[in-house]
Amino acid sequence: MYYSDVRDDYVRFWDLDQSMSMRIGFWDERVNSVPEALARTDAFLAEEVGIRDTDYVLDVGCGVGGSAIRLAREYGCRVLGINVSPQQIGEARRNAKRHNVAHLVKFAVQDFHAIDLQDEQFDVVWAVESLSHSADQYLALREWTRLLKPGGRIIGADYFRSRDRFSASTEALRQTVLGGLCFHEFEYAQRFDCMLETLDLRQIQFFDVTHNVLPSSRRLNQMSWFGVALGGLLKRLGLRSESQNRLVRANRTQYEALSSGIHQYRIFAAQKPEYVSEFPNRTEGRAQSPSVNRQPVRDEHDTISI
Numbered sequence: 001m002y003y004s005d006v007r008d009d010y011v012r013f014w015d016l017d018q019s020m021s022m023r024i025g026f027w028d029e030r031v032n033s034v035p036e037a038l039a040r041t042d043a044f045l046a047e048e049v050g051i052r053d054t055d056y057v058l059d060v061g062c063g064v065g066g067s068a069i070r071l072a073r074e075y076g077c078r079v080l081g082i083n084v085s086p087q088q089i090g091e092a093r094r095n096a097k098r099h100n101v102a103h104l105v106k107f108a109v110q111d112f113h114a115i116d117l118q119d120e121q122f123d124v125v126w127a128v129e130s131l132s133h134s135a136d137q138y139l140a141l142r143e144w145t146r147l148l149k150p151g152g153r154i155i156g157a158d159y160f161r162s163r164d165r166f167s168a169s170t171e172a173l174r175q176t177v178l179g180g181l182c183f184h185e186f187e188y189a190q191r192f193d194c195m196l197e198t199l200d201l202r203q204i205q206f207f208d209v210t211h212n213v214l215p216s217s218r219r220l221n222q223m224s225w226f227g228v229a230l231g232g233l234l235k236r237l238g239l240r241s242e243s244q245n246r247l248v249r250a251n252r253t254q255y256e257a258l259s260s261g262i263h264q265y266r267i268f269a270a271q272k273p274e275y276v277s278e279f280p281n282r283t284e285g286r287a288q289s290p291s292v293n294r295q296p297v298r299d300e301h302d303t304i305s306i
C-alpha cells in the first residue's frame with residue numbers, strides 16, 4: 001500500500017522505471033552519474049560475495065527486480081526475488097521480460113520472515129534495504145540462514161543506528177526518516193553484529209560505507225525542499241497524499257541523520273558454515289578498495305542482548 005501510494009515519487013526521485021532501484025545510490029571511484037550510483041550497489045555487493053554463474057540467489061525484498069535482473073545479466077546466475085508487494089512483483093516480472101532474463105529470474109509474493117521454500121536451496125541470500133522493514137530482524141535472518149546451503153553466503157546493504165538510544169529530539173528526527181520511508185527500525189549496529197554471530201554465521205564482515213552514499217543522500221535532501229514547502233497546499237488540492245508528503249520530509253531529514261552519524265549505511269556479509277567449527281568467526285574480508293572503509297565495528301565494552 002505504502003509503495004503503491006508513493007510510486008510516482010520513486011519515479012521522480014529514483015528514476016524507478018529506468019533504474020529499477022529503490023535504494024540509495026552508492027558512489028565510489030567507478031561511478032560518474034546518478035544512474036550508475038543507483039546500479040553500483042549490485043556490482044559492489046556481487047564482487048564482495050563473489051557471485052558466480054552457477055549460483056542460485058534469493059533476493060529478499062526484491063523491489064521491482066533491479067538487483068535480480070542485473071545479477072542475471074552480468075553473471076548469468078539464477079535468481080528468485082521475493083516481495084510482499086504483488087504490485088512490485090508484477091512490475092519485476094515485466095522488467096525481467098524487458099531485459100530478456102525471464103528464463104533466469106523468477107519472482108514470487110512472499111513474506112521474508114516465513115518463506116514457503118525448503119531448507120538449504122540457495123548459494124546466496126541478497127538483501128538490499130529490506131531488513132529495516134522488519135519488526136524482527138533476528139527472525140528474518142534466521143529464516144534466510146535456513147534457506148542457505150552449507151557454505152552459502154548472505155550479503156546485504158542497509159541502514160543502521162549508531163547508538164541504542166537517543167535524546168528525544170534526535171529520536172523525533174529519526175522517526176521522521178523511518179516513518180516517511182516506511183522502515184520499521186534501523187537496527188543498532190552492534191546488536192546486529194551479535195545476531196550474525198548468534199546464528200553461528202562465519203566469515204562475518206560488517207562495515208560502514210556511509211560516505212559512499214552521502215552524495216545521493218545530499219541530492220535527495222536538495223530535491224525535497226520544494227515538496228516539503230508546498231506539500232500542505234498540494235495535499236489540499238488533492239495533488240499529493242500524506243504518504244508522499246511524509247516521504248519528502250524523510251528525504252530531506254535523512255541527510256542530517258546520516259551526515260551527523262546518527263544513522264549509518266553498512267554492508268554486511270556472512271557465511272553459513274560448511275562443517276561445524278571449521279572457520280574462524282571473523283575475517284578482514286577481501287582486498288581493500290581505496291574508497292571503502294571495511295573496519296569492523298566492535299565496542300568490546302558493550303554488552304548486547306538480542
Ligand SMILES: C[S@@+](CC[C@H](N)C(=O)[O-])C[C@H]1O[C@@H](n2cnc3c(N)ncnc32)[C@H](O)[C@@H]1O
Binds near residue numbers: 003020023067112
Ligand atoms: C527499500 S525497498 C528495496 C528494494 C530492492 N531491494 C532494491 O534495492 O531496489 C524494500 C523492499 O522490501 C520489500 N519488503 C518489505 N517488507 C517485506 C517482507 N516482510 N517480505 C518481503 N519483502 C518485503 C518492500 O516491498 C520493498 O520492495
